[in-house]
Amino acid sequence: MADPSDTTPADQPARVAEARWRAVIDAAVDGIIVIDALGQVEVFNSAAQLMFGYAETDVIGRNVSMLMPEPDHSRHDGYIKHHLDTGERRIIGIGRAVTGRRRDGTTFPLHLSVGEMTIDGERHFTGILHDLSRRHELEDRLREATAMARIGEMAAVIAHEVKNPLAAVRGAIQVIGGRMPAGSADAAIVKEVIARLDGLNDLVQDLLVFARPPAPKLARTDLRHVLAGVVGLLKRDPAFAALEVTVAGPQAIVSGDANLLTIVFQNLVINAAQAMQGRGVVDVTIAPIEGWQRVEVIDCGPGIPPEIKAALFRPFKTTKARGTGLGMATAKRLVELHGGRIAVSSPDGGGTTITVDLPAAPTN
Ligand SMILES: Nc1ncnc2c1ncn2[C@@H]1O[C@H](COP(=O)(O)OP(=O)(O)OP(=O)(O)O)[C@@H](O)[C@H]1O
């Protein structure tokens, strides 16, 4: 920057105009980028700096294509040339949704409108950029909420149309089975039929809990107590006889619904146990952190399969032959109903940690 003492009084109005122009550009909430006919950046306002994570000095004089992922990154020079050669307008004066690339390599959606100007016979282009990340996020949430409402309606219909007849069929079969001689081949078949019907009933029940969870009945609840219950249930399952579940940590009081939290941790511990193929140790730790009580369920199984990872909390994502894929989605829903949050960490080397934070109950 020039030393202000260099300026002559005659420069003063120009400097004031420049400062005012710059202030306007930097006060804009949207990103403003000006490039020349070669695509080199001439102006990169404060909002653009925030959006892309670059300082102005990192970008000025460089090709604007550095702010785009492929294929635009390689093609942008061609886009400008095509416009200058033919006068054809593909984005200029129109604007459209494009993808930006931040300094850290991540990409984000933005709306770009481009205007063209000629100063001293030179062509320049002004881009106004509006970050669409937040809007897209809201749209995703709205879509999910709409889908959930539909699943909720469907679950209610299933509950009515399937659960009740299922109970009737089960009762009738049990009566028939009771008339058969104990130990007969037919009695074994009846037992199998009943087990299948119970499986079907559980599935419908799981779907109901996921789609229409009851409003949590909040009370002061000790997470250690909830987890002891979950471990107790697991111990009774012969499939997990060779599995040890340790629970470590101090008393942890949250404002929660013990029944719903049991469903949450049962799902997480069973997933961990299944990942360990019923053998070894699953560690559960409980610790307070800044207004939350944090529970971590840690296994040293193979880790979350890559094809599942991004959509782990979506319903019906499963890699198990007899899984519904509702466990994690239900856990997330119930945790969020408690004002909590859930996250997964599953490094490439294997092992999975699921972290649940629940708001700590006020001390009294
Ligand atoms: N601790 C874990 N280690 C490895 N993979 C896991 C773990 N937890 C979940 N997964 C993966 O995520 C998928 C989804 O889990 P989720 O609990 O939602 O459904 P599920 O266990 O397949 O079926 P369900 O819980 O209804 O029996 C699982 O199929 C499995 O591939």
Ligand SMILES: [Mg+2]
């Ligand atoms: Mg599961």
